[in-house]
Amino acid sequence: DAGVTQSPTHLIKTRGQHVTLRCSPISGHKSVSWYQQVLGQGPQFIFQYYEKEERGRGNFPDRFSARQFPNYSSELNVNALLLGDSALYLCASSLATGAVLFGYTFGSGTRLTVV
């Protein structure tokens, strides 16, 4: 079985540009969460989607947006990139919301570098 798939694995963008990151959850999983991990820090929660609806949002500016598609895959979009957006972006897949009941499986992430 395929795990959580994220694409691309690496990319370099210029300040002010837009970026789209993609995540395919484990087959049968309906919940996708996005996390940002800056070097030297733990992952920070950005969004959670379940059944194509936003179920949670972290403390990130409106430049960050996301959506979930009917096949439960998800996109994270970041507009007007800043140098501080450079980070590893992780996607976590779950059957539904709630780690206690369902657990979370992480993808390998997308390494974004903004120059």
Next chain:
Amino acid sequence: EDKVVQSPLSLVVHEGDTVTLNCSYEVTNFRSLLWYKQEKKAPTFLFMLTSSGIEKKSGRLSSILDKKELFSILNITATQTGDSAIYLCAVEAAGWGKLQFGAGTQVVVTP
């Protein structure tokens, strides 16, 4: 404000040593505490703890939760170089639908 604090931030040990990692938390409506190992990119799941005083074990790794004192420890015995990684502690609170992570502890095991 909810927070998760891990200590130490980093440590270096020799193969065969025992390592103890700490995680303290302050959250409202605690639901579970999770430990992850992050070697390169994807955090991989180690343990989920929901009840106080019940030790969970997996090989040389073990973990326990104290819900009264609001902390958890992760022990690694007979360390090997393959244990070198960042160990992340995360807390889930009821109704959150998210994990709040600590900054992680970087463990380096030298031959």
